[in-house]
Amino acid sequence: MTNAIELDDVSFGYDRRRPVLKGITMSIPRGQVVAIMGGSGCGKTTILRLIGGQLRQQHGQVKVDGASVRDLGREELYALRRRIGMLFQFGALFTDMTVFENIAFPMREHTDLSDALIRDLVLMKLHAVGLRGAAQLKPSELSGGMARRVALARAVALDPMLVLYDEPFAGLDPISLGVVGQLIRRLNDALGITSVIVTHDVYESLKIVDYLYFVSEGRIIAQGTPDEVRNSADPFVRQFVDGEADGPVPFHYPARSYAEELAAGAN
Amino acid sequence: MPTKPLANGLRRIGAGTIRAVSRMGFAARFFVAVLYHSPAALRRIPLTLREVYFAGVLSLVVIIVSGVFVGMVLGLQGYDTLNLYGAGDSLGLFVGLSLVRELGPVVAGLLFASRAGSAITAEIGLMKTTEQLSAMEMMAVDPLARIVAPRFWGGVISMPLLAALFSVMGVFGAYVVGVRLIGVDSGTFWGNMQAGIEFRPDVTNSIIKSVVFGVAVSLIAVFEGYDAKPTAEGVSAATTRTVVEGSLAILALDFILTVFMFRGVGDV
Amino acid sequence: MNRSAIDLWVGIFVTIGIGAIVFLALKVGNLASLDSKPSYHLEASFTNIGGLKLRAPVRAAGVIVGRVESVKLDTTTYEARVTMRIDNDYKFSKDTIAAVLTSGLLGEVYIGLEIGGDPQMLADNGRITKTQSALVLEKLISQFLFDKVSSGPGQ
Numbered sequence: 005m006t007n008a009i010e011l012d013d014v015s016f017g018y019d020r021r022r023p024v025l026k027g028i029t030m031s032i033p034r035g036q037v038v039a040i041m042g043g044s045g046c047g048k049t050t051i052l053r054l055i056g057g058q059l060r061q062q063h064g065q066v067k068v069d070g071a072s073v074r075d076l077g078r079e080e081l082y083a084l085r086r087r088i089g090m091l092f093q094f095g096a097l098f099t100d101m102t103v104f105e106n107i108a109f110p111m112r113e114h115t116d117l118s119d120a121l122i123r124d125l126v127l128m129k130l131h132a133v134g135l136r137g138a139a140q141l142k143p144s145e146l147s148g149g150m151a152r153r154v155a156l157a158r159a160v161a162l163d164p165m166l167v168l169y170d171e172p173f174a175g176l177d178p179i180s181l182g183v184v185g186q187l188i189r190r191l192n193d194a195l196g197i198t199s200v201i202v203t204h205d206v207y208e209s210l211k212i213v214d215y216l217y218f219v220s221e222g223r224i225i226a227q228g229t230p231d232e233v234r235n236s237a238d239p240f241v242r243q244f245v246d247g248e249a250d251g252p253v254p255f256h257y258p259a260r261s262y263a264e265e266l267a268a269g270a271n
Numbered sequence: 272m273p274t275k276p277l278a279n280g281l282r283r284i285g286a287g288t289i290r291a292v293s294r295m296g297f298a299a300r301f302f303v304a305v306l307y308h309s310p311a312a313l314r315r316i317p318l319t320l321r322e323v324y325f326a327g328v329l330s331l332v333v334i335i336v337s338g339v340f341v342g343m344v345l346g347l348q349g350y351d352t353l354n355l356y357g358a359g360d361s362l363g364l365f366v367g368l369s370l371v372r373e374l375g376p377v378v379a380g381l382l383f384a385s386r387a388g389s390a391i392t393a394e395i396g397l398m399k400t401t402e403q404l405s406a407m408e409m410m411a412v413d414p415l416a417r418i419v420a421p422r423f424w425g426g427v428i429s430m431p432l433l434a435a436l437f438s439v440m441g442v443f444g445a446y447v448v449g450v451r452l453i454g455v456d457s458g459t460f461w462g463n464m465q466a467g468i469e470f471r472p473d474v475t476n477s478i479i480k481s482v483v484f485g486v487a488v489s490l491i492a493v494f495e496g497y498d499a500k501p502t503a504e505g506v507s508a509a510t511t512r513t514v515v516e517g518s519l520a521i522l523a524l525d526f527i528l529t530v531f532m533f534r535g536v537g538d539v
Numbered sequence: 540m541n542r543s544a545i546d547l548w549v550g551i552f553v554t555i556g557i558g559a560i561v562f563l564a565l566k567v568g569n570l571a572s573l574d575s576k577p578s579y580h581l582e583a584s585f586t587n588i589g590g591l592k593l594r595a596p597v598r599a600a601g602v603i604v605g606r607v608e609s610v611k612l613d614t615t616t617y618e619a620r621v622t623m624r625i626d627n628d629y630k631f632s633k634d635t636i637a638a639v640l641t642s643g644l645l646g647e648v649y650i651g652l653e654i655g656g657d658p659q660m661l662a663d664n665g666r667i668t669k670t671q672s673a674l675v676l677e678k679l680i681s682q683f684l685f686d687k688v689s690s691g692p693g694q
Contacts, residue, residue, distance in 0.1 A: 056409050085411035096406035099398075110410045113417075168409075317542065320549050327556075328548045367567050432556025439559040442567060464567055466603070469594065474568040478560065 006070055007031040008166055008198040009055060014064035016050060024050050026222040027064070032215075037192050037199040039209040041244065042219035048202040049093075051219075052168045055200070056088060057081045069165065086114055089159030089167040089197075093174055095151040097143040103130070103154050104139040110161045129157040133187060149180025153187065160191055166198045167191075173205040181205070185212050206245050210234065218244065298494050304415055305423050305493065312420035322425025326387040326489075330433055333386055334379055338437040341378060342444025345369060349445070350453055362455050363464035366445035371468060371477045372533065375438030377525050380484035382437075383430055384517030388492035391422050392513040395496025396506035404497075419497060423489045430485025431478055438477065476532045483524055488517040577627040578605065579663040583637040583650075584618040589673025590648045591639055597623045599652040604629045607650065623650065631667075632657040638671035648673070 009032040017023035024047040032038045042048045053059040054066050057073045066073045068084060076084060097106050107126045111117060117125070130136045133153040143151055152172060159167050172188065173181050189212040192199045203209055209216060210230045218226040218241060226233075226241045233241055259265065313319060349365045395418060398404050404414040442464075449455045468474070492513045499509035588610065597605040605625035613620045625631075634655030641648050652667075661667070 058405065058408060082411040082413075085409055088409065090406065090409040092402045092406050094401065096402035098403055098406075099401070110412075113410065113412045321545055323549050323552065324545045328552045331552065371563060371567060429552075429556075432553065432559070435559035435563055436556055438567075439562050461566070466596065468568045470564050470568040474560075474563050477563070 006034075008034045008069060009200065010065070010067040011051070011054075012065045012067075014051075014054065014061045014066055016047075016054060016059065016061045016063075024222055025054075025061070028219070028222070028224055030217055030224065030227075032198060032200060034198050035192075035196060036214040037189060037201065037212060039201045039203055039213040039216045040219060041204060041206060041209065041216055043204060046219050047222050048219050049170055052090070052170055052200065052202055055168060056085065056090060086162060087165045089162070089164040091152070091155050091159045091167065091169045091172055093171045094148075095143070095155035097146075097151055097155055097158070099143050101143075102139065103135065103141050103143065103146070106143070106154060107158045107161050110158065114162060125161075129161055130154075132160075132191065133157045134183075147180070149176050149183065152176065152180070152184050156184065156187055156191070160195060160197070163195060164197060166200070169199065169201040169203070171203055172201060173203055173208050181208055188212060206247075210245075297498070298490070301494050301497070302490055305420050305490070308413060308416035308420045309424065311416045313424060315421075318417070318421040319424050319428070322421045323428050324425075325390065326383075326422070326425045327429030327432060330383060330386045330429065331436075333382055334433045334437050335440050337378065337382060338440025339444040339447075341374060341437075342366065342370065342441030342446075343448045344444075345374075345441065346445035346448030346453070350449055350455070359455060360459045361463050361467075362445070362449045363460035363462070364467040366449070367442060367464040367468050368473070370438040370441040370445075371473050373525070373529075374441065376434045376477055376480040376484055377521060379434040379437040379481065380430065380488060380521040381518050383426075383433055383485070384488045384492075384521065385514045387426060387429065388488045388513045388517045389510045391426065391489070391492040392496040392499070392510045393506060395419065395422070395493060396499035396501075396509050399497065399499060400501040400503070400506060402501075414497075419493045423493050426489030426492065427482070427485045430488065431481040434477070434481035434484070472532070476528075479532075480525065480528050483528060484521050487520045487524060488513075491517045491520060578624045579627060580608070581605075581623045581625055581631070581661055581665055581667055582620060583623070583667040583670050584613060584616065584620050585637075585639055585670050585672045586618055587672040587675060588619045588621065588639050588648075589641070589675060591619075591621070591650070591673065592648065595647065595649050597625065597650045597652060599629065599631070599654065604652070621650065630660040633659045633661055633665075634669060635661065635667055636669040636671060637667045639673035641673075 009030075011028050011030045014025055014028045015023060016025040028051065030040075040048045040051060050059065054061050055068060055073065057076065060074045068088070071080075071084065073081070073084070097103075098109065101109065104126055107129050108122050111122050111125060115122075127136055127139070130139055133156055135150060135153055135157070138146065138150060138154070143154070146154065156172075159169075169188065172184055176184060185208045188199060188201065191197070201209065201213065210233065213230060215229055216227060216233055217224050220240060226236065226238050228236065233245065236242065236245075260268075345366050346362065349369075350359055350362050353359050353361055353365060395404075398414075398418065404418065407414045407417060446457075446460060450457045450460050495509040495513045495516070499505045591607060591610065593607055593610065595607045596603045597607065605623050607621055608624045609622045611620050611622075612618075621637075631652060632655045634657040636653040636655065638651045638653070639648060640651045655669075
């Protein structure tokens with residue numbers, strides 16, 4: 005069985021001078037929940053955008069379901085995206101539509117199903133995330149956790165083979181956080197999909213994922229199963245898991261030495 | 272060194288020019304892309320109708336109220352000035368020509384740019400900021416076809432109707448002031464207007480102008496929204512740019528169109 | 540805002556918008572008048588047309604019967620040749636007099652037609668031979684000063 009996603013020595017930069025990713029290699033098997041972890045701005049969202057074909061790498065290969073994403077034509081790319089669900093950082097629900105219409109949107113756009121059938125499907129998806137009662141609310145009337153669950157229902161609306169999660173836990177209270185985490189795991193197993201979670205929330209990830217990658221400054225610096233990570237002696241992993249302010253990931257943004265800079269101001 | 276500020280100044284002018292030209296090129300390519308996606312968007316009429324509602328119906332009140340007031344002011348000022356030359360009877364013609372040829376399309380266009388154009392930019396910009404456009408792309412739905420094209424056409428359809436309505440309201444306002452208040456004869460008012468205004472050069476050119484303004488303002492509005500920096504300041508700056516660029520585009524295009532349309536009409 | 544309400548409002552909006560265009564066309568722009576009615580052409584030459592403009596009205600007894608369609612300078616006689624488009628409803632005799640007139644001191648310049656007694660009527664592209672040119676104010680004053688005019692300026 006092939007892997008759902010394979011990245012081989014992938015490099016990417018928005019311009020020549022500032023590479024964001026420097027030779028990333030990873031493979032994500034089907035049916036697993038995999039987390040890509042790292043500090044803010046380390047390039048983990050960029051990996052998702054490369055997988056979804058919204059960005060194209062300068063070097064290396066990104067393969068989804070055996071097809072090289074960079075080489076797909078527009079039609080093929082759109083055909084691939086129909087089989088990928090994505091949950092955006094803050095849900096990215098369409099604010100001018102009700103919850104119901106948000107979930108019906110991909111169905112209406114890509115299928116010729118009757119209104120009655122779409123209604124049943126939407127209610128099923130909403131039931132799965134426990135928000136059937138909120139169908140007629142507007143996104144502005146939802147709490148952050150509810151919005152995330154609706155976005156989750158929308159991401160799986162077309163029964164995708166792969167779901168990408170961009171910071172699904174950001175800005176949630178502990179209860180919502182647990183709910184969303186369990187939903188990701190349950191949907192993955194019930195629907196037989198593959199899930200990729202980009203996050204910096206290490207505790208929640210360790211509870212639900214099968215495998216973790218740690219990314220820093222554009223490189224993978226550690227990887228392993230949750231048990232391996234918990235017991236890892238790697239200083240970066242330790243800093244991440246224990247939440248220490250300074251370590252291999254420096255507290256200070258790169259700068260001249262403090263003394264030098266103060267001295268320069270005095271002249 | 273005296274040459275340094277000069278060189279810097281020139282460099283800044285150069286950089287600004289290059290930026291402006293590349294933006295124009297980008298906008299032109301964007302325009303072509305919007306047109307390319309339009310047939311698919313227009314086939315789903317409800318999407319465009321919804322935008323006609325937001326761009327057109329919601330602009331009705333401001334268009335009607337300003338039209339009436341502009342017409343009333345034209346009636347008062349026009350009558351006073353014309354009366355100096357004993358030509359107060361030509362009030363209908365003066366008001367009609369001013370509104371149909373210039374004020375209708377131009378003022379309606381300016382109001383449209385600030386009322387509907389800014390709303391379109393803000394909406395698309397916010398959708399970009401909140402990753403709604405990105406989400407749509409990832410759902411294999413092209414935002415150009417689903418979001419941008421319907422808004423563009425909604426604006427293009429609404430603008431000529433609003434401009435015509437503005438002109439009619441202006442004539443009505445001038446009629447109220449000129450005929451009801453000042454006492455110009457009603458028959459003279461309408462008669463002079465009809466004798467001096469022709470359908471083909473005046474009214475059709477007025478409609479052409481308003482269509483051109485509608486295309487320009489709608490394009491600027493959707494482009495600025497789509498091109499906005501995805502931050503709060505980015506969206507507010509884009510909204511401001513829509514109103515400024517939209518208004519300038521209307522005034523410049525109006526001059527160009529007027530040169531082609533009306534120069535020489537009155538001469539042998 | 541649901542679909543049917545939007546449809547209704549857009550319907551109202553489009554209807555009054557098109558109504559406004561029709562109003563401009565008919566009530567303000569006078570589309571229904573001469574332009575669309577069947578018409579024929581008449582020609583007349585003047586030594587001077589003064590401030591006559593394209594689409595200036597052609598009047599008979601004060602009623603608009605047509606419009607000036609083109610004005611050219613005839614390079615053999617150096618007279619202005621004016622083509623008028625006249626409503627088919629109105630026929631004029633062969634000895635009709637055409638004059639360039641002004642309504643009021645600052646009013647519009649128009650062509651006045653004064654019908655004669657000839658039983659034969661002018662056909663399409665017919666030529667009005669009897670014409671009276673525009674009065675030029677400066678000429679009138681100089682004529683008056685040099686006392687070469689026996690009576691006051693008439694038409």
